[in-house]
Amino acid sequence: MRSTKFLVFTLVLLLAIPSVLWAKEAKTIDELVEMYNDAKCKQCHPKQYEEWQQSYHSKAVVSSLKGMRNFYAIGVPKEWERKLTKVEVLKCLDCHAPVVNYASEELAVKIAEMIIKAKDTKDEKEKKALLKELSKLNVGCLACHNIKATSISKGLLGEPEKDAIYTPNMVISPVHKTIPVNTMNKSLFCAQCHGRYIAPDGEQIMCNTLSGSYYNNYISRGGAETCQDCHMKKANRGHKFPGGHDLEIVKEGIGFNAEIKGVKHTVGKWIPRAIVQVELENRSGHRIPDG
Ligand code: HEC
Ligand code: HEC
Numbered sequence: 636m637r638s639t640k641f642l643v644f645t646l647v648l649l650l651a652i653p654s655v656l657w658a659k660e661a662k663t664i665d666e667l668v669e670m671y672n673d674a675k676c677k678q679c680h681p682k683q684y685e686e687w688q689q690s691y692h693s694k695a696v697v698s699s700l701k702g703m704r705n706f707y708a709i710g711v712p713k714e715w716e717r718k719l720t721k722v723e724v725l726k727c728l729d730c731h732a733p734v735v736n737y738a739s740e741e742l743a744v745k746i747a748e749m750i751i752k753a754k755d756t757k758d759e760k761e762k763k764a765l766l767k768e769l770s771k772l773n774v775g776c777l778a779c780h781n782i783k784a785t786s787i788s789k790g791l792l793g794e795p796e797k798d799a800i801y802t803p804n805m806v807i808s809p810v811h812k813t814i815p816v817n818t819m820n821k822s823l824f825c826a827q828c829h830g831r832y833i834a835p836d837g838e839q840i841m842c843n844t845l846s847g848s849y850y851n852n853y854i855s856r857g858g859a860e861t862c863q864d865c866h867m868k869k870a871n872r873g874h875k876f877p878g879g880h881d882l883e884i885v886k887e888g889i890g891f892n893a894e895i896k897g898v899k900h901t902v903g904k905w906i907p908r909a910i911v912q913v914e915l916e917n918r919s920g921h922r923i924p925d926g
């Protein structure tokens with residue numbers, strides 16, 4: 636009798652603990668960052684960490700501040716005449732800082748207000764402090780290796796497990812829970828953010844349409860490489876994720892054929908001139924530039 640009671644008690648406890656953990660919502664940015672702490676990864680994966688720091692994923696809020704400020708300060712309240720809520724805030728931050736999914740309603744709104752303030756304030760000290768806080772929000776290690784790792788196959792894989800690290804390789808770490816998945820090496824994994832976003836209220840956000848052109852103009856014409864092939868595996872790019880801001884990959888994307896003809900024109904007197912005929916060819920896996 637006692638042992639069944641104990642069993643029931645432990646079962647209830649076991650069921651209760653994860654749901655309590657799951658329901659936990661962060662009330663401050665530091666709490667939020669602590670829930671998905673990337674700083675921990677640095678000590679054992681310094682290469683990936685340093686490369687990621689050079690990438691736009693590591694500054695995905697502060698580098699897009701102006702657009703977000705306009706959306707939160709003008710788009711939502713003035714154009715749509717709607718209240719700023721977590722659902723509205725996530726219309727940008729679900730991709731630019733996925734951890735915000737785990738923020739409380741109040742914190743999500745506060746983050747949007749900080750974005751507006753950071754852009755609008757004339758007080759340099761206040762601006763600096765706000766930017767420092769906001770720079771903690773980005774597309775971090777766990778945004779990809781946990782939060783967004785299962786979403787393209789949710790039916791099969793379910794919600795991500797809180798403390799697990801997902802990887803596309805058959806590698807099990809001796810120090811942390813590792814779950815190999817066949818989602819992260821697919822283009823669709825990148826496309827969930829590099830494409831159209833459908834919000835819970837049905838609204839569609841087209842921040843960038845690059846994935847559409849990848850599928851319609853590249854894959855449909857026989858292109859076989861994935862986003863990861865070109866942006867990570869090639870040229871040892873790893874976690875640097877170079878794109879339009881990186882000259883080396885930009886050169887790779889544009890075939891440059893120039894033909895120079897020397898001619899002379901008469902405009903009053905002889906002036907030597909050259910006619911340069913330039914042909915540009917897109918060799919990347921999608922339309923360029925994006926935006
Ligand atoms: C105490 C050291 C340690 C910490 C901290 C740590 N890892 Fe690991 N991780 C390992 C080891 C050891 C492996 C096994 C494979 C290896 O040696 O690279 C591994 C494997 C992985 C893999 C799979 C590697 C592959 O080849 O597919 C990923 C992804 C990963 N870790 C991500 C992370 C992330 C993200 C964090 C931070 C949240 C993190 N790790 C924190 C030690 C660590
Ligand atoms: C579906 C995911 C997604 C959503 C939702 C989203 N973005 Fe983006 N955003 C991206 C990606 C991915 C890029 C990088 C695109 C590129 O460089 O091709 C980007 C780029 C940007 C840039 C340009 C950054 C730069 O460095 O040039 C701005 C500004 C921006 N987004 C603002 C917003 C705003 C404002 C919202 C909300 C209304 C929003 N985004 C919603 C994914 C998203």
Ligand code: HEC
Pocket residue numbers: 673676677680683684685687688692774775776777778779780802803819820863867868873874
């Ligand atoms: C934008 C998504 C994204 C982010 C952000 C990201 N990763 Fe990865 N990571 C991947 C993908 C995709 C792979 C598989 C790459 C491949 O197939 O070559 C990977 C592979 C890895 C591996 C296996 C070894 C390797 O380099 O291929 C480790 C370890 C790793 N990531 C750690 C990290 C750490 C640590 C961070 C944060 C500093 C991080 N990742 C941030 C998407 C991401």
Ligand code: HEC
Pocket residue numbers: 691692694695696698699729730731733774778779783824825826827828829862863866867876877878879880881
């Ligand atoms: C959680 C959403 C998310 C995922 C998943 C994601 N990205 Fe991004 N990525 C972004 C955002 C947001 C930006 C733009 C950051 C900014 O500049 O504000 C970006 C920027 C980039 C850039 C730099 C663009 C530039 O203009 O320089 C490249 C390249 C890139 N991502 C490739 C990838 C690839 C490849 C994958 C898949 C392995 C991937 N991303 C997965 C959200 C994501």
Ligand code: HEC
Pocket residue numbers: 822825826829845846849860861862863865866877878879880884885886887888889918919920921923924925926
């Ligand atoms: C065949 C190789 C190839 C494939 C496949 C590919 N890319 Fe690219 N991508 C490039 C090259 C090359 C560039 C640089 C060209 C440029 O921006 O001028 C680039 C640029 C980008 C940029 C920066 C665009 C800008 O205007 O700033 C982003 C973001 C990006 N790619 C994401 C992706 C995503 C996401 C996928 C998969 C859906 C993908 N790429 C598939 C080669 C590729």
